[in-house]
Amino acid sequence: MSINRGxxxxxxxxxxxxxxxxxxxxxxxxxANTVLVKFPDRTTPIGHQINAYLTSASDAKNDSLxxxxxxFSANRWELAxxxxxxLTAGRDVVLDRxxxxxxxxxxxxxxxxxxxxxLSLDWLQVPDLGLLKPDVFFFLNVSEEExxxxxxxxxxxxxxxxxxxxxxxxxxxxxxxxxxxxxxxDADKSLDEISSVIYETVAxxxxxxxxxxxxx
Ligand code: T5A
Ligand code: NA
Numbered sequence: 001m002s003i004n005r006g007x008x009x010x011x012x013x014x015x016x017x018x019x020x021x022x023x024x025x026x027x028x029x030x031x032a033n034t035v036l037v038k039f040p041d042r043t044t045p046i047g048h049q050i051n052a053y054l055t056s057a058s059d060a061k062n063d064s065l066x067x068x069x070x071x072f073s074a075n076r077w078e079l080a081x082x083x084x085x086x087l088t089a090g091r092d093v094v095l096d097r098x099x100x101x102x103x104x105x106x107x108x109x110x111x112x113x114x115x116x117x118x119l120s121l122d123w124l125q126v127p128d129l130g131l132l133k134p135d136v137f138f139f140l141n142v143s144e145e146e147x148x149x150x151x152x153x154x155x156x157x158x159x160x161x162x163x164x165x166x167x168x169x170x171x172x173x174x175x176x177x178x179x180x181x182x183x184x185x186d187a188d189k190s191l192d193e194i195s196s197v198i199y200e201t202v203a204x205x206x207x208x209x210x211x212x213x214x215x216x
């Protein structure tokens with residue numbers, strides 16, 4: 001008898017929207033048979049390069065944006081077979097950020113400098129084609145006022161107000177809003193309120209069927 005495959009659950013959102021907090025809560029609530037995967041995974045060799053990029057003080061990094069975009073995607077690809085193996089073995093996998101962050105941040109970064117070509121959505125989507133699609137997808141939508149109020153905002157490369165405003169715009173353009181797997185969450189609410197909605201939605205989601213992949 002074959003076991004049911006696990007659910008692939010994605011929590012995306014703006015910076016400081018509470019993604020990691022909610023991923024931890026959900027992973028704990030779902031129990032021991034659940035795996036949490038955070039992107040970028042800064043522990044791999046590719047992740048080390050990404051971490052250096054995100055934490056470096058210099059703004060003059062636009063020349064390397066194409067290669068950084070490909071590295072963020074490669075970071076997802078290097079974990080793709082591990083994620084699929086967990087799901088096949090019946091374990092739920094919770095993703096903290098994924099391809100939508102990849103597209104949104106590179107899109108805005110390529111427009112933040114007048115000295116380089118902006119990157120098109122078509123180009124930005126290609127490296128992630130073929131990756132597994134989530135079965136349940138949450139986007140944590142936090143207001144600008146609440147975002148800057150939360151601890152730690154402004155420490156990393158992309159945590160600037162103007163930049164975050166543009167990231168919010170592009171996220172809302174690319175999110176699969178009509179899709180039944182997609183859930184927009186008001187992330188200004190309390191931690192407990194949000195975690196209840198997320199857990200109940202996951203618990204009520206149908207048993208997933210065949211794996212689905214991002215295709216052109
Ligand atoms: N990036 C990422 C790319 O450019 N390309 C890619 O392909 C990918 C995957 C780092 C950067 O990388 C970019 C996007 C980012 O700029 P990261 O490592 O996920 O990505 O960023 P982090 O700094 O870890 O995470 P965030 O800053 O986005 O924060 P979270 O995870 O959204 O928020 P969290 O849970 O850490 O909470 C922040 C604070 O708010 C409080 C928490 O206690 C914490 O202090 N908080 C709440 N307070 C009140 N009410 C609530 N409901 C709260 N929930 C949390
Ligand atoms: Na986080």
